Amino acid sequence: xxxxxxxxxCFSKTHFDSVYDFILMxxxxxxxxxxxxxxxxxVVSDSSELFFKKKGYSLSKVNRESGxxxxxxxxxxxxxxxxxxxxxxxxxxxxxxxxxxx
Numbered sequence: 001x002x003x004x005x006x007x008x009x010c011f012s013k014t015h016f017d018s019v020y021d022f023i024l025m026x027x028x029x030x031x032x033x034x035x036x037x038x039x040x041x042x043v044v045s046d047s048s049e050l051f052f053k054k055k056g057y058s059l060s061k062v063n064r065e066s067g068x069x070x071x072x073x074x075x076x077x078x079x080x081x082x083x084x085x086x087x088x089x090x091x092x093x094x095x096x097x098x099x100x101x102x
Contacts (some may be wrong), residue, residue, distance in 0.1 A: 010090040016050075016064045019089065022096035023050060040088055052085050060085040 023042050026035045034041040034053065041053040048064040059081050060070045068089065070081040 009086050010093055011062065011067045011086070013064055015089070015093050016062060018096040019062075019092045020044065020047070020050060020064075022092065022099055025099075037088060037092065042088070042092070052088060062089055 034043040043051045052060045070078045
């Protein structure tokens with residue numbers, strides 16, 4: 001289910017590519033399936049999707065073409081998870097940018 005409200009606050013294809021490359025690099029360095037950020041795990045699905053998991057469950061994804069999607073069907077949960085995914089995505093953009101300067 002996609003939430004239209006606040007969907008594109010940090011999202012862009014350029015930002016997606018930066019975050020994707022950052023997550024891919026970190027998972028290869030750490031030899032893990034996903035990148036842990038707080039209590040969330042971000043997993044690369046393919047070159048166009050990142051899945052955001054918590055406690056082993058995929059709660060949302062970021063698609064390069066379509067933006068941020070939340071999986072819960074209840075509107076309050078959907079909105080809350082969409083906003084949290086956007087917040088995490090914004091943080092990952094900063095980490096990816098800082099990684100380029102190290």
